[in-house]
Amino acid sequence: MRKKGRKILEVAVIAVVAVALAGSGYWLGYADGRKVPKNVIVTGLTNFQQPSSTTANFSTFWEAWQTINDSYLRNPSTTNQQKVYGAITGLVDSLGDPYSEYFTPQANQQFQQDITGDFGGVGIQIDLDAQGHLVIVAPLKGTPGAAAGLQPKDWLVAINGSSTASMTLDNAVSLIRGPVGSVVTLSIMRDGWSAPKDFKITRETISVPNVEFEMKGDVAVITLAEFTQDAEPEFYRALQKMVAANAKGMVLDLRDDPGGYLQVAVDLAGYFLKPGSLVVKEVGRTVPEQDYTASGSGALDNFPMVILVNGGTASAAEILSGALRDDRGIKLVGERTFGKGTVQELEPLSDGSAIKLTVAHWVMPSGKILDHKGIIPDYVIANPTSTPSAIFGAAAAGSDPQLEKALEVLQKEIGG
Numbered sequence: 001m002r003k004k005g006r007k008i009l010e011v012a013v014i015a016v017v018a019v020a021l022a023g024s025g026y027w028l029g030y031a032d033g034r035k036v037p038k039n040v041i042v043t044g045l046t047n048f049q050q051p052s053s054t055t056a057n058f059s060t061f062w063e064a065w066q067t068i069n070d071s072y073l074r075n076p077s078t079t080n081q082q083k084v085y086g087a088i089t090g091l092v093d094s095l096g097d098p099y100s101e102y103f104t105p106q107a108n109q110q111f112q113q114d115i116t117g118d119f120g121g122v123g124i125q126i127d128l129d130a131q132g133h134l135v136i137v138a139p140l141k142g143t144p145g146a147a148a149g150l151q152p153k154d155w156l157v158a159i160n161g162s163s164t165a166s167m168t169l170d171n172a173v174s175l176i177r178g179p180v181g182s183v184v185t186l187s188i189m190r191d192g193w194s195a196p197k198d199f200k201i202t203r204e205t206i207s208v209p210n211v212e213f214e215m216k217g218d219v220a221v222i223t224l225a226e227f228t229q230d231a232e233p234e235f236y237r238a239l240q241k242m243v244a245a246n247a248k249g250m251v252l253d254l255r256d257d258p259g260g261y262l263q264v265a266v267d268l269a270g271y272f273l274k275p276g277s278l279v280v281k282e283v284g285r286t287v288p289e290q291d292y293t294a295s296g297s298g299a300l301d302n303f304p305m306v307i308l309v310n311g312g313t314a315s316a317a318e319i320l321s322g323a324l325r326d327d328r329g330i331k332l333v334g335e336r337t338f339g340k341g342t343v344q345e346l347e348p349l350s351d352g353s354a355i356k357l358t359v360a361h362w363v364m365p366s367g368k369i370l371d372h373k374g375i376i377p378d379y380v381i382a383n384p385t386s387t388p389s390a391i392f393g394a395a396a397a398g399s400d401p402q403l404e405k406a407l408e409v410l411q412k413e414i415g416g
Contacts, residue, residue, distance in 0.1 A: 061087075085353070097358050098128035099344050101168050105352035111170060120180035120203035124150055125258030126172060127314065127340055130372045134164045134172055136188075137338050138256035138312030141225055144201045150188065152256060152312035152338075157196050158187035170356075178203050213238040219410055220247040221403070224268075227260030227316040232267050239271065239300075249304035249410045251403065252321075255334060255383075259315025262292065269323050270296020272305070272330075277365075279323045282343060284360030304413040306406040307332050309377055314338035319362060322375050326365040332377035333406040341370025381405050
């Protein structure tokens, strides 16, 4: 009997303590002190199997799932599948990588159409900076974006009134694209401005020449706008003009070149590097390490040249300029490049959804990683031109200090 009474007393004391803790739980984080997990029964799910390599405790997840099912006001109108998609989105977001993204089956279908379809646009390349803000890498010459006065490193704060604060890169691209002749409003913030400004831009079919050629005395100036599939044959024709003009050196202008196809950068490097020279290395955690080497003729591997770069020089353009500097010591003139140096792959999932996942980064021959750091040129020269489109016309006007410096550096090499 005494044992029984003692047991009752212990239960009473425990009950009192439990009530006291419940009253102070809101203030002291009572949930963190609970030692016994709830038994939660989850229904309506199929094909649930935890990978054997996963050691995470999912009990809290299922508690949250059950709490939502029990108490959320609009739970009857939210399907279990929607919750699963939301959970996967959160899983990918937990990586903290601005280039990794989850697509539901519907969003994946739209994404596939976006990257293969024919759409109107404004002719700008956008990306995410180190803080995850949407920024303009470069407007392409001759496009509505360049004509409107958009500049590299402009912050894109809203599209048609919708804030970009939590917007993914692909969502932003989808909003900027649209029917040819329609208008899109881009709210832009720029260093030195006190408030954003709206740019109303009419969408057009974007088709611009990739390569421009001109002679400055005995020097050829070749401007490459973007590393598209047609860039290599256009570039070859410019080289033919250079040879016909008996040029003694070349300035390769990669300012405001947002990049494009990696293989095009490797192909172009083949003109200026000895066959077999390393252009860039792809290094990931699980994907096989891969070297991309020059396989061209190397016909110009001793030809004097200087490369122009700026904040709009990104991706494949950074790879080409960095490889030529690392291998041959070619001088870079201008401003720090953008710093886009990771590789994404689209991984399809069984239900038609997909994950766009960062799987590797680019490593230059020197061992330097491009991502978020960019390349600091050998001669840092600010360009006072007010718009990117002015850069392309500055040479003719004689008001391009970056080009002038490049010509000065090149003449010393030619003289040597």
